[in-house]
Structure formats: structure tokens, C-alpha cells
Amino acid sequence: MTQAFGGYQNEIYLQGMGGTRPAFSTDATRLEEAARGKLEPEPFWYVAGGAGSGATMRANREAFDRWRLVPRMLREVSERDLSTTLFGTRLASPVLLAPVGVQGIVHPDGELATARAAAALDVPMILSTASSTGMAEVAEANGDGHRWYQLYWPHDDEVTLSLLDRAKRAGFTALVVTLDTWTLAWRPHDLDNAYLPFLKGTGLAIPFGDPAFLAGLAKPPAEDLPAAILRWLPMFNGRSHTWEQLSLLRENWDGPIVLKGIQDVADARRAVDAGMDGIVVSNHGGRQVDGAIAALDALPAVAGAVGDQLTVLFDSGIRTGADVIKAIALGAKAVLLARPYVYGLALDGEAGVRHVLRSLLADLDLTLGLAGHRSVAELGADCLQRI
Amino acid sequence: MTQAFGGYQNEIYLQGMGGTRPAFSTDATRLEEAARGKLEPEPFWYVAGGAGSGATMRANREAFDRWRLVPRMLREVSERDLSTTLFGTRLASPVLLAPVGVQGIVHPDGELATARAAAALDVPMILSTASSTGMAEVAEANGDGHRWYQLYWPHDDEVTLSLLDRAKRAGFTALVVTLDTWTLAWRPHDLDNAYLPFLKGTGLAIPFGDPAFLAGLAKPPAEDLPAAILRWLPMFNGRSHTWEQLSLLRENWDGPIVLKGIQDVADARRAVDAGMDGIVVSNHGGRQVDGAIAALDALPAVAGAVGDQLTVLFDSGIRTGADVIKAIALGAKAVLLARPYVYGLALDGEAGVRHVLRSLLADLDLTLGLAGHRSVAELGADCLQRI
């Protein structure tokens, strides 16, 4: 089955015989350049930019270069098994779509296109609280796909519980609690553009859920939309939560709960203590703490400490199949892809997301086999050499 | 209170709803590019250039990249406390404005604009001996702000004592003695331009103090101004002082004395022995000794040796909030900002300095909280990882 992933290579070459080329590049750098060429500067930089000087973004990528695969030859790897079981659910691959908010700013189909592409490829979609589109609509577009819900944790428990309840009813099976963005970071590109999508026309009505829900809960008077949003922002932005407060989520969510944004071993241990089911080792793609440790540099120690007690996922810097292999070899069970699929969405809607995803999975499939491995399950630190 | 710092972020985004963007970038690199686009080459390079090959400037920045913050999650950091007490005075933040001379070459308001911006943000201004504007005028513009006086140490004790006396009377509370610039370094950009601001029309009359003061002291005849300046230069330039001579300052300055330009542990110990109150670990932003150790590389050992005996400050390379956090985590009590605020001054006068300062403080505030820290006081080497 997994050969279907690598088979995307053949499909592209065969289309080439008919004179057709992919709509945009499969290379991460050229992909970003293409998106830059298509998008207005404001949404492009909202996606592409990072916190502060961008040091964390650069560190994320450089960390991958310090680990190197040591390929093995003449192994029986004709059939690869990329399947990965997360929280009892078998997935076709160890790749998920990271939660990315306000996708409507890069393409009119926004999260709906993403949801359809994800379902088609058996890739779980993690829907952001800050979706441009209501969770019910996204769930419908996702059909019988796997979908998790990402929570920007409100400071009103009633709102929180309402979000959880609605997510459950819409078929979201796991809850991903983003810890690292309780307040928005200092992001020079967005500040230079004075651009915060939540405050703009695009996606304005439903930045944090369905319009109907917000309408019911907030009972907004006849005030203008920006004013309404401004009143709502402190619900999500500007105040931190604490470990103790996790019990509210634990008690009100039956499915797996995954803490996103862990980079420290002690924090990972507290996640175990708090009864969490998983963590995402992540620095939010370098969008939150400037000058921070690369996520991949944090991974080995964190996975070594808690990898047998909860499910360790990884994001921040995944661009190629080799990146996926390295993250798994260093202790992650699966990885989240972020910016690349948003660029795909920007360039070609649902088809764009599919192209990016199929490219990554084909790259992963082929690279895994060429490195001499039959399945992601057999990957470990002995597959790598540190330089 | 400190949330006011991070709040600058909201202010910018809200202005964006009305179609207004910041006058120039908050990113250090783009800020410098903007200043380069506005200024004539001579003053731009006087500010931007460094000694020799620029190796020390580059080293200053690279050193920050080798230290990485390890963010912590789910801590109670909604309210951050950036306040810092230096020499018994509580400041709103651990940031000061480094002494920068002849600010009149980048903007007609020069030090007066800087003084007003500093006062507005409760940030101490360290006025350079080489100010374009007399210290009394600057003090007046600074109002009830915190102001320190930087001394380029004259070789005539009478002149020295007169400067100290006038500084005291103008309300400068601390004395910062710059040790690393007893003679001007070899600076290729300025030499290629044959540009030394002290010898040019701009700021010519008062390069080292108030016109009246110099007039009284030097009793210049009717000679032309350049000739008068040339006669005055050896008073400040070309000869070194010694540790023994510090007693003159110690005996004639009641407030704190801070030695600026320390990079060696033995020198730091001698500063303690000489009864100094503080040091600035600094290489003058790479403007003096080419090929020198990065200031941040010098900091840990120096702070470890004397940090409990005097106040350790830091400058040379601070560009972002993360930089401030790293310097403090490695032993500095507070940091000095230099080139960025001068670029702000060049681009927009007092408003420009305010924008740069508010941006840095907001970045610091948000990054501190997002890294999991409630106050600068709790920062230590355990917040960092070296790569």
C-alpha cells in the first residue's frame, strides 16, 4: 500500500510525457518562493515570518543538517510500511497536518480545501481554533478523515467547554492544546505590515469558532466587527495557563490530549504527571520564542525521558522525507507538517495541498527505502550519525 | 505595569486597522537598511561601521546565536516584571541607552530627541562626552528622566573635574567611564570617507561639551574652528590612563562609577579593587579592537568572577528581546542599546527613538513571558543551552 506514496514520482514523470509539469515546485525553497510570488506581502509574511530576528526558524533547519542518515544496502525493502498507529488509530503515514489558523487569508477555500486533501490521503488534519471556517463545515469537508482539534485555550471555562463539546460532536478525536502561544509573539514582519489577520476583513467574523457560536455566547450588540473582535481577543491572548488547570481539559475530554510546544525535559515529565496522552516537541515553527533552541535539538532528550510514557510527536522544520526520518529516529512517533502545505494551499487550493503532501510522502517513502529501512517503526538513533 | 511594554504590539496592530503602519521596520537588519537609505554615507558609516575588518562586530552577533533559550510552558507569567534596580534606583526595564556621540550628524534634534524619548519610557540615557548638544540642554530635555554621564576622560584633571562638576549639577547620577576608546581605532569606512564628525561643521562647536565651557576654558583666540578642535583633540585622544588614576574620579564623584569596556576577568577584579560600582562588559560594538572576543563570550567568566561585588552591565550586539534575556541570563544586570536607537533617531527623530525602544521592550516582555519567565531577576544560565 505504501508504494502508492512513492508512486507519485512515476505519476509526475508520466504526465511529463504528455507535456504536463507540476503546478509548482516540490522543493521547499522554491515552493516558498512561488508562494511569495503569488500572495500579497501581508498574508505571505504572516505565514512565512517568525518571531524576532528569525533565529529560531534558522536554528530549526540547521539542526537537521547536523544529523545524517547512514544508508544501508541490499535489504529487503521493496515494500515499505509507513503506517503508524497513534492513540489506537492506524494511519497510512507518520505525517499529520499541523494546526494553522486563518487559512482563508491565502486561499478562498481555506481549511475546507485542506480538510478534503487530508482526508484523501488518510492524513489527520489538526484544525486550529483560529480557523477561518467553522468546525462543523470543516468536519463535513473532511468526511471520514481523521481530524484532531487544536485548542487555543480560552480564559473562560464556559467557552472552553463549549469548544470541546462542539469538537467532539464534529468528530474531532484528539485534542491538541497549544501551550506556546498564550500570547502572540513579537513578529517584525507582521508588525511592519501592521497586519493581524484576526483584525482584518478576511475571516473576521469567525476567527475563533463558528459565527453562530460566538454570536450566541457573546451576544454582541450592534457594535462594529473590529470592536467585537477586540473584546474577544483577551479570551485567548495575553494570559498564561498553568499545569494545574489541565485537569479541566482532562476531565472534559475523553479522547487523547496532546500538549503542543514542549521543549524541556521537566515540562515533558509534568505532561506525563498530568495524565496527558501525548506531546508535540515544537517551537511553533520559530514563530513564538526568538533565539530558542531548535525543536530537533530538544527532541532526543525529551523523547528519551518520556517516550515510553506518552506519545511524542514533533514539528518545526519538517521540509523533506529525510527530515521525517530523522525526527522519528530521534524519538518522535510522527511529525506535523505546517508551512509547506499552506503554500500548497495558496498556490493551488486543495490540489496544491495534495501535491505538497503527496510529494512529502513520496519523498519519505523512497528515502526510507533507499536508506535501507522497511518501516518507520524500525528507525532509531543508530540510523543516524551526528556531525 | 510591564504589560505596557508588550502592549505596543496591540497598539501597532490596532493602528493597522486604520491603515497606518510603523514608519520603519522593527527588525534590526531592515532598520539598518532603512537608515542607510536615508542618511548620507558619511554619517551612516560613522554609526554602522566598526574597527578594521569588522570581525568583532560579526563576532558579537554570532555569539548570541550559540546560546539558545529553552522555553518553559504553563507557568504563571501573565504579568511580567521587567523592573530592574540599578544603584538603588528602580527602573522600569533592564535597558539603558548607550552613550553615542555627535547624534546631531544623523538628525537635527540629536541628543535632545533621544533625551525626551528616554525620559518618556523611563529608560536611562547615558550622555556622551562627545555630545552634539551641551549637557545642560540635554538634561533639560530629559526632565525627570534618569541620566548618566559618560566620560571620555581628559588628560587635564582640571577639565575632568569641571566635566564631573557640571554633570552633577545637571542631574547626571552615575558616571560611566569609557576605557576602550582612549584613542580612536582604525575604522576603514570613516577613513575611506576621511570623515571624523568632530572635525566637520556639524557639531563642531561643541564636540566635547558646552560651547561656553570650552570657550571659558580654552580661551580660544580668533583662530579658525578646525584649528581650535585640533588643539583640543589630544585632551581626549591618543594617551591611555591607568588604574591608579581612577582615584581622581573616585574621590570626585559621589555617585556610582561604572567602567565601560571590560572584557577580561583580571580587569574586572581590578575594577572591584579600585572601588568601582559597576562595569560594562563591552567591546564598544566592535568599533575599537578588530579581531576581538565577542562581548557575550567574555560575559560569563567576568560576571562569574565579580558579579556579586559590583554591578555588571553589558553592551555590544543587543538587537532583540532574546538578546537582552541571554545577556542577563549570562550574568548581566542590565544592557545598553546603541546603534538601533541611533537609526531610529535618524529615521524619525524622537518618535523614531521611541519606536525602536518600545519595540525592543515589547519584544523583551513578550519573549520573556513566552520563554516561561516572570521577571528578569529569575534569569540564569539554566534558561539557556549552548550549541
Next chain:
Amino acid sequence: MTQAFGGYQNEIYLQGMGGTRPAFSTDATRLEEAARGKLEPEPFWYVAGGAGSGATMRANREAFDRWRLVPRMLREVSERDLSTTLFGTRLASPVLLAPVGVQGIVHPDGELATARAAAALDVPMILSTASSTGMAEVAEANGDGHRWYQLYWPHDDEVTLSLLDRAKRAGFTALVVTLDTWTLAWRPHDLDNAYLPFLKGTGLAIPFGDPAFLAGLAKPPAEDLPAAILRWLPMFNGRSHTWEQLSLLRENWDGPIVLKGIQDVADARRAVDAGMDGIVVSNHGGRQVDGAIAALDALPAVAGAVGDQLTVLFDSGIRTGADVIKAIALGAKAVLLARPYVYGLALDGEAGVRHVLRSLLADLDLTLGLAGHRSVAELGADCLQRI
């Protein structure tokens, strides 16, 4: 005799006196630029591109920079001996031409030009299974040159044995079995161009051997050529072989067998156990596994483990004479050159291959002597320093 190599330097300078310059640069970077300027993007990138992000290609080059020659003076090195004996055959130099398929896409003379240039310089040519030209024709062009046959190992033993038989009869003395390309890697440049030469007009009829051979074996009906090729591709692409299967080759090839693509010590030991005569430490020039260890980084351990039990060759990154010396000093007996000679072919056919080869050999000869060595046989790790 070897002085003839260094003598190419004099030849060029003397031609300069008559106003003639080399047709293109001897510098690897400018050589590639020249080829890029001449070729269409599709064939250029087919040659120049690598797998995935190109990380392995970059790593290959960077690895050479970490090893440094320590030149020795005043030694008797006027006459150098570059000769190298491989499998009982004395060669003029330790350089071979790596197998590169479909050379017809860069120059109409393709492998025939390469074969002639190789023979003229006593450099063994390793003919690719994926040659644009039939092996008999290439053998004829190669005359009494040294030629080895590279096998892309078919999954039908009858086809395999037929290829070996034909290679023997055409005078190919050694068999090089490429292990690392049992399936084509994910190569973004080619995918962006949807360009796979085997599926294009150029070289289409004979991508994997002589037309007559394929015709006889496959009995292709009147179907179109692309369809025929597509039916043939799985014979070579998509399924791995195993160590056990090597016995088929061992039993049916009397000459030396060399496994190409070894990077791991355990694999190298298995090659010894399997009765192989040699290995090529190689990552296929970074064209197969993205994010892999540099070939030169793999060499010392592999050569240390098996260098006395079989012949260790090296490729992936050789661009200069110093590179050849370093690879030999780290344990290789000889090296394979790849992209540079293909660029030479692209730019000037047979003359271009000769220029590239003569340049490399002259560089090697002169650098060897200037480093203080009389022969490649005396090179060892003590000639190098690691930085």
C-alpha cells in the same frame, strides 16, 4: 611518465602565447556554470541535481574542507608515480570515470566521446547500464582502453545473465554493481521539469542496452515506445535485491565484482563475506538519499575495517586533485569522477572530456608533488590534519 599529467599546465600556457585559451574553465564551479549556460534546463538539472533538498550534495563537498593537507618540503618528488594497480591491472592514475547514464542527453556523441577520451588517457571507463549507446559500440570506441561494466541489476535473472554475457564479450573486465539506486530517488529538479530521460525521445530506444538485445528479449509488439519503456522500467526500478542474491553474480562473472554505494561498516564487511572484490564508498553524488552522511565522512571507518580484504574505491564529491589525494589518504585505492566529465562532454564532446580529465590529472600530479609526495601509494592519514 606521470609528468605528462602535470605537463598539461605547460601546454595550456604555451597555447596562450598563440592567443588560444581553453574552451572552458578548469574550475569546478565555473565549469558547472558554463554547462548550465549551454544545456537546456532539463538535461542540465538531470546531471546537476541531487536528491531532496540537496543536503547530501552539499555535505559531500563540505566534508573535504574538514580535512587539510600538510605539505612537506625539500623531498625528492620531481618524478611522481600516479600509477595504481587495480585487480592486477596497472593504470596510469588512480582515477576512473564513474558510470553515468544517458550521456546522449548532453551531447550527441554521448558515451562514444567519453569512451574515446578515456582510452586516450588510460583512464578506465565504467559504462552505465543506462547508456544512450549500445555496449558493443562503446567498446569499439574505447578500443584497447580499460572498461568496466556497471550493472543496474534486473529482476529477471535471464536478463541479468544476458547483460553479463554481453559485457564479457565486449571486453568489460570488471563488474560494478550499483546498490543504491534500485529505485530512483525523489529529485525535485527533475520532478519540477517532469523530466526522466528514459521516457523521452533522446536515448529512448536503448536505455538499458542494445536495441537488438531488447528487441529479441522483449519481443515488443507494435506498441508505441513509451509504452514499451514503461513495461521495462520495473525490471530495473522499484524493487531491492539482497545480499543472498549476490551469489548469482559471483557465479556468473569471473572478473572482479565491485559493489557501488557502500557507506556503512557492517555493509562493507558483508561485501567481504559475499566474496566481492571491491566496493565504492559512495552516495551516488548525493542523488539518492537526501540528508545522508557525506561519502568522505564514511570512508575512513569503512576503509579501516575492510581495506585490507578488498579494494576500496571512492566517489561523490571529487572535484580537484586535492580531493583525490584526500580520499586516497583516507583509505581509497582510487576514485571515480562523475559530474565534471559530463559537463566537459556537454561543452565540447570528446575534447571536453579530455580537457576535464587532463586538468584533474595535472592538478593531482602537481598537488601531490607540491604536498611532498612521490606516489599515491605513500599517502596515508598522516598526510592530513582534521579541522
Next chain:
Amino acid sequence: MTQAFGGYQNEIYLQGMGGTRPAFSTDATRLEEAARGKLEPEPFWYVAGGAGSGATMRANREAFDRWRLVPRMLREVSERDLSTTLFGTRLASPVLLAPVGVQGIVHPDGELATARAAAALDVPMILSTASSTGMAEVAEANGDGHRWYQLYWPHDDEVTLSLLDRAKRAGFTALVVTLDTWTLAWRPHDLDNAYLPFLKGTGLAIPFGDPAFLAGLAKPPAEDLPAAILRWLPMFNGRSHTWEQLSLLRENWDGPIVLKGIQDVADARRAVDAGMDGIVVSNHGGRQVDGAIAALDALPAVAGAVGDQLTVLFDSGIRTGADVIKAIALGAKAVLLARPYVYGLALDGEAGVRHVLRSLLADLDLTLGLAGHRSVAELGADCLQRI
């Protein structure tokens, strides 16, 4: 006296008051760019280019960046003493002009201009065997300056002895024997240009000495000049010498003999055994062995082994005053400057050489003092930190 060096800074700034700027930059990078803009490509690249891929040139510079000065404050360094005694002769500074051949290709005044500039600044000139101008003329231009003679060692003892004899009579006091260029390296820029100055019109008549000398010795028939040169080249190029042959030089040269091109400790020890007076740790500015160790990386071990037994000099990569300090701190007694002064010569003849030299000496003088040192004699490894 040495303050005269730093005083060049004041001189430039004062000229700036009259509207005059230096004719070209004092920064090494911009200096090279200026020379590139003025010279034809052939002579420019003959000077600027290196062996092979240029790796050794780059390594030379990078090595300096790994050593960092640790400045010391408040020392009595108002008066610096740059004077250095080499072989009993007191020099104003620890800087010499490296031997550079065929200077006539960059400026019509060639070595004569260099000789005058060197004499004016009390900087020894090391005249190359490959001078564009006869040694007697150069000696006359050098007047009572310090001059050493560099030997490209002929393979005919009669020629060698004649060169030594003539050098002695022309007042050259020390003999510098270049070991690393017994055959010319592979230099792609020159080969691409098919440019070897010795074979071109410029400087053709006297590439290896005075015309009269060569005429007398060689008794050239009426053949054309290129042919005559070609007959002469093997006298200097293509064959190595040995340690044993040094006795010929030792017995026929009463003054100091310095071996140039040592990078290995064992070679340095043999220089001591051979009764040599000095060595130059050098890789010929990266012009001979591509991929070689940086000269500065070789220096500490070599100087540590033999520094108390003979005089250790250094070249290869000196561009700034800090570079000079670092080389001396790591064991060199003095350094040789090469490419920069040739660029000065190209740009402005004698005045250009003077500008480059005065700039370097001023930079050295100021940087030495600002780093806290009163003389080059007190420099040692404790002034540096390795990163």
C-alpha cells in the same frame, strides 16, 4: 617613534577637512575590489587567484577568525614600541614585504615603486627572483632600505651561485629560499586565461634576473624570446630540491638564510638541523597546495617546536593589524604582507604601496595599544582566546 604609525589616521582625517579622501580603500576587501576594477583580468587574477579550488586561501582567512584578542584596559600604552629585531637588525615594525614576482604586470614602476615605498617606511623588501626589474636597479631604488633576496632555486649551481653573488653585491642582507614553488601549482584562473606572465611581453626579457646576466650566462642565439624563456623555465620550474642540497646555500651565503614555505613541525626541525637562521610559516598565500592547512593553523606547533632555535616568520592571510598581532602572539617574530601591497601598487604606484603599508602599520599600532599592549615583544598566546 611608533606613534608615527598610528598618526596616519590623523593625517587622513585632516586631509578630509580639505576635501581630500584616500585614493582607495584601506579595507582589504574593498582594496581588492578596486584593484579588480582597474587591472585587466589576466594580471588581476594572477595576483588574486589561488591554487585549485581556492580552499587554502579561504582557510587562511578563516583561521584568523578562530583566534580572538582579549583587550586589556587602563594600561600604560600611550607609547607603543613596534620595533622588532631580526637577525641583529632593528626594524621599525614587525612587517616585511613578501617577495612577489613580475610586479611590472600591475604597474609600470613595478618593483622600483615598491622598493622606494619600503625604504621610506623602514620596511624590509624581499625581492623576488622573478622580479620584473633587475636586482641592481631595485637595490638602487631601495637606497639604504633593508632588502632581502628571495631565491627561486635554480637547478644549475653556477646560476645559483651567480645569483647569490649578485644579491650580496647589491646589498641584500638575508636570503629567503622559497621551498613551496619548485613547480608552479595548478591555478585555474591563470589557466582559464592561459596567462603566465613569464611568457608574455611584460617583463619578458628579465623574468629571472637582469638581462645582462642572463645574456652572459645563456648566450642566447638569435632565437625568439618565448623560445629563450621556454629553454630557461626548467632551470627554475619542475624539479624539487632536497634538504641535503641546502649546504650549497649555507656555504655560499654568509648572512641569514630563511626557508619560506614550512608548515610541518618535522620540516621545521630539519631547518634547524640544516643550520638555517629562520623559516617563514607560509603556504604561499594559498597559491600552491590546494586543500592545505591554513598557515595560521600550522604556526603554533611549529613555533612551539623551533621558535627558540631560529627566527619564525609568518605569511599567508595577513590583512589587518589584528592579524599581525595574532600571528605574533602565536609565535611569529614578524610577518610578511603580500597581495595588499600589490593592489596598492596597481592602484597608485609607489604612493599606493605607501598607503597600504601606512594603513596596516597604523592599524597595527592602534589595535596593539587598544588591546592593551605596549610592544609586540610582549605578545603571547595568553593575549588570545580560541573559539
